[in-house]
Amino acid sequence: MLALSAEEQALAQGRDGPGPALALRLLAEAGRLLGAERLIPVASAHIDGCLYHGDGGTEFAERLVAGGARVAVPSTTNVGALDLLRPQNVRLQGHERAMALRLMRAHEALGCRPSWTCAPYQAGHRPAAGSDVAWGESNAVAFVNSVLGARTNRYGDFLDLACAVAGRAPDYGLHRPEARRATLLVELGGLNPALFAEEAFYPVLGAWYGRAVGEAVGVVAGLPPGLAATLAADLAEDRLKAFGAAAASTGSVALFHIAGVTPEAPDTATALGGMAPREVLRPDAAALLAARDGLSTVSGERLDAVALGSPHFSLAEFRALHAALAGRRAAVPVYACTGRHTLAQLEASGLSEDLQASGVRLIADTCVVVTPILESFTGVLMTNSGKFAHYAPGNTGYGAVFGSLVDCVESAVAGRVLRDERLWR
Structure with missing residues (x-):
């Protein structure tokens, strides 16, 4: 009471x-x-x-x-x-x-x-x-x-x-x-080490994780040596952001732990509160490939738009987008959603003019999945966001294609879906 x-x-x-x-x-x-x-x-x-x-x-x-x-x-x-x-x-x-x-x-x-x-x-x-x-x-x-x-x-x-x-x-x-203690253990051993360097790996892992754990609290262990320190650095927050957003979309994840990275998980035992996990999950390459493919609802080369920034793009992500475009112009609309704080930083850096010249449409205060911004109510939208990919079909009427940031840029420039499959296969 x-x-x-x-x-x-x-x-x-x-x-x-x-x-x-x-x-x-x-x-x-x-x-x-x-x-x-x-x-x-x-x-x-x-x-x-x-x-x-x-x-x-x-x-x-x-x-x-x-x-x-x-x-x-x-x-x-x-x-x-x-x-x-x-x-x-x-x-x-x-x-x-x-x-x-x-x-x-x-x-x-x-x-x-x-x-x-x-x-x-x-x-x-x-x-x-x-x-x-x-x-x-x-x-x-x-x-x-x-x-x-x-x-x-x-x-x-x-x-x-x-x-x-x-x-x-x-x-x-x-x-x-007591509710914050992990009860599940996710071990990542045996995966291709090159995957961990790919920014698209983190929303894919998050999409798999959300479906696997639901609303339970888990701890992820088994990162390659040195990667935990990389993820703990400020510049890697975008990867943790992408993981958590996808996990919260495909499941009901409100708290996750990554051993050696997140503050309540200096190690696996601490995250588990000294207790044995009630379940150990070991996603393999096939499971992650299925999770990646599950983020796409259409196939083929048709492409009508690219949407980035769910959660909102950071300045570091805009810099990566700028580098990937390398001065080229997109053949389809590219929507990049961000906060006004980041937009101010982007404008101060001088990158906003280059991006807009390449066909990037900067969106602040909102995003394309929650309000009418896209030019029509049907089409094919490509994104590197697990969250966008999960919600776009139901919210916008567009079919979704998931790819890395580089995949999205190369597709936008070509005007058709292009994806590098080598790491995933």
């Missing part, structure tokens, strides 16, 4: 106005349903509910604003349904466009930092290891839990904003140390 403190009871009864009272009551009821015995303070929040899915979300946020609510902790905003920097990028019209804008503005009025990115950790929102936070958006949750070592459950729309306004979250699930 959840018990509220005297302070929480006062908030729920309207001491600070109807907005904070609504947030606290919603949070308390959710906590009761989840079996929590108390609410705990959180250090920050990341709000997924600022993406327009219908008028209810806008009306909820505006009701909080009208009731005098403000976020009680530093809170960033996930992608919205509009590119506020380049409004012409989004084809949303009429009532839906107006409501999407109202929703984004309401979150700003509540005091959220208008980051408009699914990768707030790239925009400086990096809570300390061991701190409790309330984050939404599946890849962001996986990253903040696994790579940064903060503690959150997957907080969905309305609940994420309620946590931010109340400055609290229910004490259950991944907030509790």
Whole structure:
């Protein structure tokens, strides 16, 4: 039975106005349903509910604003349904466009930092290891839990904003140390060592992992010597980002451990809490090839668009894209989604002009899978993102083809699907 403190009871009864009272009551009821015995303070929040899915979300946020609510902790905003920097990028019209804008503005009025990115950790929102936070958006949750070592459950729309306004979250699930212990062991021995150097390996491994473990917490071991140190470096965060995003899409992964890399897994035994795993999984080359092929829903050479940046592209990824293009121009539209913080860095570096001259369309604040940006409602989309590949067919109507970043660039320049199969076969 959840018990509220005297302070929480006062908030729920309207001491600070109807907005904070609504947030606290919603949070308390959710906590009761989840079996929590108390609410705990959180250090920050990341709000997924600022993406327009219908008028209810806008009306909820505006009701909080009208009731005098403000976020009680530093809170960033996930992608919205509009590119506020380049409004012409989004084809949303009429009532839906107006409501999407109202929703984004309401979150700003509540005091959220208008980051408009699914990768707030790239925009400086990096809570300390061991701190409790309330984050939404599946890849962001996986990253903040696994790579940064903060503690959150997957907080969905309305609940994420309620946590931010109340400055609290229910004490259950991944907030509790015992729930963070790995129960599965994934051993990677026997794979071609060259695969580990391929950026496309990590979303493929994540796609396999998500399907294999579901919502369980696992620890990945057996990386080649020296690779753990490489993955632990700042420049390799994009690989961990890609792994976690794919795992959270194909499964319900909110926390993973990689032995020798992530903060709660200095070694396999520590990640397992000194206990034996209940299951050991050993993916072989055939299993990973099947996972890679499973990210494509169409075959053949037809290509209508390339989409990159789910999660949002980092500056390092833009540099890799620039190098792969080498001044050539794409024959099909190339959409690169990113946060406005990275876009500012890209413009300062001088690379944005080169990329746009090569036919790259820069998208900020949103992405092609969640709002109408693509030029039609059917076609074939190629991507190096496991998350894009998983969601694009259902969300956009496009068939998906998965490939490496180099595959995507070579295909975009040629105007047809080209993939280098040598490593995978």
